[in-house]
Amino acid sequence: MTLYIAAPFGNYLKSEVARSVTGSFTLERRTGLLKRIATTLRYRDGAWYNAIGLRNPGIEYGLQSYSRIDNDVLSLAAIEPGDWKRFSEIVPYDIDVELNLSCPNIEHFENYTQGIDKFLNDERKVIAKLSPHTTKNALDDLIQMGFRSFHFCNTLPTDNGGKSGKDLIPYVEKLIRYFNELITYKHNLPAYHFEIIAGGGITSIENILSYQNLGANSYSLGTICFNPIKYLKLIRSYRNSFYVLDNEPVD
Ligand SMILES: Cc1cc2nc3c(=O)[nH]c(=O)nc-3n(C[C@H](O)[C@H](O)[C@H](O)COP(=O)(O)O)c2cc1C
Known part of the structure; x- marks a missing residue:
């Protein structure tokens, strides 16, 4: 079981009980971050x-700031065909990566996932971060390609941009259900072969337990990171509920 701090919050937050996901990085730097934050980041009706x-700032910066000691995960996003191949050539083979296959605020080129299999090897974890609208067939394609780590899910596309928070919960639940059906009835594989990261609307340990009951075995924190009091409370409960048990010395 792993707790992740989702991109981009993992760029700024570290915790001894969680892994920070840094990025998402593109091949080239894309300027205008502060302006886009000022003009598009909004809190409305609880979301x-x-x-x-x-x-x-681009992958070159991402690799320079990547911390092996902290066990960071590097989040990558392709903008143009050929980017995944190029990333797979420049990111060291043993750095764990999350492939952001689901940013709602960029146009996805045709066959967006072409080339992502190049990341798969025995030395690293490769997480596929998916959209709330991922179909069962698309999920199946990734399982067949050899993906073993899935992050359900990224923000919900809306006219006002990607929406985070509680509205994602039914989508995460649906994707976990699709996943369970696929591995049980189609692939005949046990769930422990896979990492299912549930992320969307987590603000309490109860949300984590509820995702766990459905079959998730890892969890990801997003916009709760905007609220330091809630974030620290959840980290404390997580440490008390799971982390000590997992890390207790075995006699
Ligand atoms: C301001 C902002 C920027 C985000 N940028 C990224 C990103 O660069 N890469 C990514 O994979 N997800 C990104 N996300 C999505 C979050 O990682 C997370 O998946 C989403 O907020 C849902 O989780 P939550 O409901 O716990 O917030 C971003 C979310 C927000 C609010």
């Missing part, structure tokens, strides 16, 4: 909306 559109 955060953003249309930041992957403004970031």
